[in-house]
Amino acid sequence: xxxxxxxxxxxxAANRPEQFTIMEQTMRLLTASPAVTHLAVRGSFAAGxxxxxxxxxxxxxxxxxxxxxxxxxxxxxxxxxLGQLLPAWPDTIVPDLGGLGFVHLxxxxxxLYQLDLYLAPAGRVERIVAATRGRLMYTAPDHTGAPExxxxxxxxxxxxxxxxxxxxxxxxxxxxxTWLIRKRIVRGQQFMAYKEAHQLTTATRALARTALSPHTxxxxxxxxxxxxxATPIGRACLADLAELAAEPALPxxxxxxxxxxxxxxxxxxxxxEAVEQLATAIDAYRHYLDLR
Numbered sequence: 001x002x003x004x005x006x007x008x009x010x011x012x013a014a015n016r017p018e019q020f021t022i023m024e025q026t027m028r029l030l031t032a033s034p035a036v037t038h039l040a041v042r043g044s045f046a047a048g049x050x051x052x053x054x055x056x057x058x059x060x061x062x063x064x065x066x067x068x069x070x071x072x073x074x075x076x077x078x079x080x081x082l083g084q085l086l087p088a089w090p091d092t093i094v095p096d097l098g099g100l101g102f103v104h105l106x107x108x109x110x111x112l113y114q115l116d117l118y119l120a121p122a123g124r125v126e127r128i129v130a131a132t133r134g135r136l137m138y139t140a141p142d143h144t145g146a147p148e149x150x151x152x153x154x155x156x157x158x159x160x161x162x163x164x165x166x167x168x169x170x171x172x173x174x175x176x177x178t179w180l181i182r183k184r185i186v187r188g189q190q191f192m193a194y195k196e197a198h199q200l201t202t203a204t205r206a207l208a209r210t211a212l213s214p215h216t217x218x219x220x221x222x223x224x225x226x227x228x229x230a231t232p233i234g235r236a237c238l239a240d241l242a243e244l245a246a247e248p249a250l251p252x253x254x255x256x257x258x259x260x261x262x263x264x265x266x267x268x269x270x271x272x273e274a275v276e277q278l279a280t281a282i283d284a285y286r287h288y289l290d291l292r
Contacts, residue, residue, distance in 0.1 A: 019045065022082070022108055022115060023056050027138065029081050030058075035066035037122040037143040042134035053183045055114035059099075059134055061125035064150040071100060071119050071160075082115070083107045085288070086281050089176045090160070090169065091116065093199075097131065098124040100160055103176050105285070112288035114179065121153050167271035170207040171278060174200055174263050175285055181256055182289060190250050197251045197259070201244050204263050208237045211270035233269050240266035260286075 023041070030036050038061030044050040045057065062070045075088040083106050091101030099120035106113050120128050122143065129136050165173070177200040184193035205224065209216060212234050213227040224241075228234035244262045247255045264282070267275050275282070 017050065017052060017054075018108055018111070019050065019054060019056050019113060022106060022113055023058070025082060026056065026058065026078075026115060029077065030060055031138055031140075033070065034140075035063050035070040036138075037061040037063055037140045038120075038125040038136065039138040040125065040129045040134040040136045042118075042129070042132040043116070046133060046135045051187075053186060055116050057116045057118075059118045059120055059125060059128055059132070061120055061122045064121050064123065064153050067119070067121055067150075067153045068156045071156075074117070074119065075102070075104075078104050078106075078115070078117075085112065085285055086172050086175060086278065087168070088117075089172045090165070091118075092173075094118060097128045098157075099128070100157055105176065105179060107284070107288065112179065112285075121150060123150070165206070165210070167207055167211050167267075167274040168277055170203055170210060171267055171271065171274045173203045174207070174260075174267075175282070177203060178256060178260050178263075179289065181251055182253065185251060185253055185256065193251050194249055197247075197249070197256075200259065200263070201241075204244060204266060205241060207263075208234075208241065208266060208270050211274075212237065237266050237270050240269070260289075 023045070027039055030039060038059070040046075040059040040061075041057065042059055043057030044054045075084075078084045078088065082104070085105045085107050088102040088104050091103050094101035094116070097118065097120065099118055101116065101118045104115040104117065106115055118128070123145075126136075128134070177196050181193050181196045181200065184190070184196060205221065208228060209224075212231070216223075216227050225238060228238050240262050244259055244266075247259050247262075251259065264275070
């Protein structure tokens, strides 16, 4: 290797996207678990279209007998070993591929990054990789294949999908969506920003309903004024929701900053325990989000 080659290698290393380091750390962590049978990369890194804002998107194959336990424990594992800022958000955007998706926001070298994990029963991994055009990176040496369909796993996944989110989970959802919208704005993806801004408003409405009217017979926006307007706190939350809905349909960084402030104001009114639970993480999150 000559001096030019050495200099080029050093330059490439200096410009290596940090997501590769996160990917390596995550793979080392997860492959150390005997419950994990496969790891696959999907999304922009698998397609070769990634940029400095791309998330790390992994499919994690899990042995069926350990699936429920691993899914329940994986959030604490990521938090302890990879610098997770907030509790994982159970991803409601990802398509149903036969498993459960989670979005993790990680602090790495003083910046915020997104790690998406799709936890799949081992028997479904190859089909998921093929359907998503992913790249299989790891197969456990002792894995000999597993048939699709495991009644206990199916029941666990169905119950997880149907479980109503708590106020804390809804607040985390809003924070994750704010991060996603910021990336859309920076990339110029205005229609995706539009879609996710609507999801943010919807999640905020769900937060208010869950906190103040959990046993309502109505869904969505129907009879919202009746459900929430009976108390001073509810009426204040309705005003917050109206302020949120009045923001531009195509968000900017400035309007997104206002939207986040409005959501946090509503959350402090309606679900102060959830805000208190995440108070330190929210302060750090707003620092890393940097909507200036």
